[in-house]
Amino acid sequence: DIQMTQSPSSVSASVGDRVTITCRASQPINTWLAWYQHKPGKAPKLLIYAASRLQSGIPSRFSGSGSGTHFTLTISSLQPEDFATYFCQQGQFFPWTFGQGTKMEI
Amino acid sequence: LQLVESGGGLVRPGGSLRLSCAASQFTFNAYNMHWVRQVPGQGPLWLSRIDADGFDTNSADIVRGRFTISRDNAKSTLYLQMNSLRVEDSAVYFCARESLGLFGAIDYWGLGTLVIVSS
Numbered sequence: 001d002i003q004m005t006q007s008p009s010s011v012s013a014s015v016g017d018r019v020t021i022t023c024r025a026s027q028p029i030n031t032w033l034a035w036y037q038h039k040p041g042k043a044p045k046l047l048i049y050a051a052s053r054l055q056s057g058i059p060s061r062f063s064g065s066g067s068g069t070h071f072t073l074t075i076s077s078l079q080p081e082d083f084a085t086y087f088c089q090q091g092q093f094f095p096w097t098f099g100q101g102t103k104m105e106i
Numbered sequence: 107l108q109l110v111e112s113g114g115g116l117v118r119p120g121g122s123l124r125l126s127c128a129a130s131q132f133t134f135n136a137y138n139m140h141w142v143r144q145v146p147g148q149g150p151l152w153l154s155r156i157d158a159d160g161f162d163t164n165s166a167d168i169v170r171g172r173f174t175i176s177r178d179n180a181k182s183t184l185y186l187q188m189n190s191l192r193v194e195d196s197a198v199y200f201c202a203r204e205s206l207g208l209f210g211a212i213d214y215w216g217l218g219t220l221v222i223v224s225s
Contacts, residue, residue, distance in 0.1 A: 004149075034211035042217070043109075044150075044200070049211035087149055091210015095166040096140075100149040 002026050002090050006099035013104060017078045021102045023071045023088035032092030035064055035073045038101075039084045047086075048073060078104075107131045107214055109201045114219030121191050121223070127184040127201030127216060134182040135159075138204040140212060141175060141186045143197040143221075151197070154186065155204070191223045 003026035013019050023033065031051035038044040046055045048064035051071055061076040075082055083106055088099040113125040125141070141153040154165040154175040163175055174187040184201055198218040205213035 006149075032210040034209070036212075043215040044212075045215075046205070046211060046213050049205060049209045049213075053209075055213065089150075089152075089211070094155070094164040096152040096155075096210065098142075098150040098152065 001095055002029065002093055002097050004088055004090055004097050004099040006086075006088055006102050008102060009100065010103040010105060012106070013078055014106070015078055015080055019075045019078055019104065021073045021086055021088075023066075023073070023099050025069045025071075025090055028068045029090045029092040031067045032090055033064070033066065033071045034089045034091060035062075036087055036089065037082075037084045038087065044087075109203065109214060109216035111199060111201050111216045111219035114199060114221045116222045116224065117191055118225055119191060119193055119223055122187070122189045123191065123221060125186040125188065125199055125201075125219060125221075127186075129182045129184065129201075129203075132203075134177075135179040137206065139175075139177060139184045140202040140204060141173075141184075142200045142202055142212070142215075143195075144200065144218075145197045150200070153199075156184070188221070191221075193223050196221060196223045 005024045033051045035048040036044045052064045085101045085103045087101040108130045110128045140155045144150045156175045160177045172190045176185045200218045201216040202212040203214040205211045
């Protein structure tokens with residue numbers, strides 16, 4: 001199985017900060033990488049797919065980059081509603097696998 | 107668009123549960139569907155996927171032979187039959203829709219249903 005390793009596991013940031021989360025795959029996955037945002041009690045939300053494509057309706061402050069084994073999610077200017085947990089997921093090979101999550105805290 | 111899971115609850119080790127996911131406001135039979143579970147504080151764990159027609163499935167080793175994914179396109183409903191449940195199967199179980207196109211992503215998730223396996 002492909003292991004997805006996220007870093008950091010948590011990050012403390014302030015409104016307006018630029019924040020970058022990293023996700024590494026244990027083997028190359030081209031650009032078959034998605035990023036999700038999850039808030040307690042809510043359904044996870046797709047932010048980025050195919051490593052860099054912004055899902056419809058997602059604010060442009062979210063961006064993704066990378067290919068192969070190294071990927072990043074950047075939030076250019078944190079907003080209060082962005083405090084949540086973020087996780088990456090590879091979808092090239094079954095079983096699909098997720099990172100362990102990055103908790104964004106104030 | 108809605109994905110509403112049901113069927114979770116408390117079950118003893120070795121028992122069975124059948125989860126359902128009622129889909130609405132989209133063409134259910136056009137989409138591959140998935141089950142994913144998550145223990146609070148941990149990353150999600152992908153369990154199983156079924157193609158749009160219901161003919162092809164994939165499952166994680168951890169549940170293969172115990173859990174069976176199926177769907178009824180006439181009822182716009184996805185199922186997960188879970189047998190031989192273990193304490194470690196306790197989690198929130200999410201129904202999820204795969205995005206169209208070859209992107210390997212999930213574009214919509216349900217709110218989840220809680221399964222607790224305990225004696």
